[in-house]
Ligand SMILES: O=C(O)CCC(=O)N[C@@H](CCC(=O)O)C(=O)O
C-alpha cells in the first residue's frame with residue numbers, strides 16, 4: 489500500500505528535516521550532527537537530540553507523534569520545528585527524545601493496525617502482537633532516555649488529533665496520578681500554546697503520556713490539536729503557538745506563558761465502556777466533543793450492560809466512539825471543575 493504524504497519536505501535535505509519521512513520509508517538512520525549538538529537513533533521511529541551545551545534548567549522532554557497513524561497534523565507540526573532546527577534557524581539546547589509512535593499505522597493511514605497502541609503502556613503488559621511489542625519498545629526507549637538525564641525535570645507531550653469536532657478544538661488530557669501534581673507553569677505554557685481546555689483523568693489510563701507521568705514523575709499530557717485529517721489537509725495556522733512551545737523545549741529557552749484563566753477545566757466522572765457486540769451511542773456521529781447532555785438523557789445502549797443515562801447532573805461527552813473493541817472505552821463523561829490551585 490502506498491504512503492499518502494506530502495511531497496518530500498521543503499527544500500531541505502538536512503538529515504533532521506528528512507528524518508520523519510525516512511522513518512516512514514523504512515530507511516536505516518545513522519547518527520548525524522545538527523546546530524548545537526547531534527542526533528542519535530534509538531530504534532525504529534525514535535531519535536534522541538543530544539545538545540553540546542544544554543541550558544541549565546532545560547527539561548528532558550519526550551515529544552511523540554503518530555501513536556495513532558491517521559493523526560497527521562502533529563507529524564506536520566513537528567516536521568516544521570525540525571526543519572527550523574535542521575536549517576540552523578534554531579539551536580539545539582535541551583535533550584529531547586522524538587518518537588514516531590506507530591510507523592506501521594502511519595504508513596497505512598489508520599488509527600491502529602490490530603489494537604489501540606495507546607492503551608498498552610503498562611509494565612505488566614501481558615499481550616503479544618505488533619502493538620504490544622511496539623509499546624514495550626517505546627516504554628524501554630523512554631526509560632533509557634530519562635535514565636540518561638538524571639536531575640532534569642521531565643516532560644512528555646504526546647501529540648494527537650481527535651476523531652470529531654470539539655467545542656474546544658485544542659485541549660489537553662491530563663493523565664491521572666495523584667502522586668505527581670501538575671506544576672502550575674504547565675497551565676501557563678499550555679494556555680500560551682493556544683490550548684483551550686484541560687480534561688483531568690479520574691483513573692489510570694495506560695496511555696503513553698500516563699506512562700511517563702506514572703512511572704517517571706514527568707509532567708505529561710496527551711495534547712489534542714484539532715481534528716483527524718489526511719496529510720496535506722491540515723490547517724497548521726492555529727498550531728503556530730504550539731510550534732513555539734515545542735521549539736522552546738528543543739532550544740532550552742523559557743516557553744511563553746499566558747494567563748491560565750483562558751483554559752476551561754473538566755474532570756472525567758465516568759468511563760463509558762463498550763461491553764457487548766451489540767452497542768450503540770444514542771447521539772449522532774457529528775456530536776462535538778464536550779457537548780453537554782441533560783440529566784436523564786439516554787447516552788448508550790449495550791447488549792450486555794443495558795442503558796447508560798445521565799444521572800442527576802449534566803455530563804459532557806468526550807471521545808465518543810461506538811466502533812471500539814468490546815471491553816474498550818467508548819466515551820469519557822466529564823463535568824466542568826474549578827481551575828486547579
Ligand atoms: O477522538 C477520539 O475519539 C480519540 C482521540 C485520541 O486518540 N485520544 C487519545 C486520548 C488519550 C488519553 O485519554 O489521554 C486516545 O484515545 O488515546
Ligand SMILES: [Zn+2]
Nearest residue numbers: 556559648649
Ligand atoms: Zn490519538
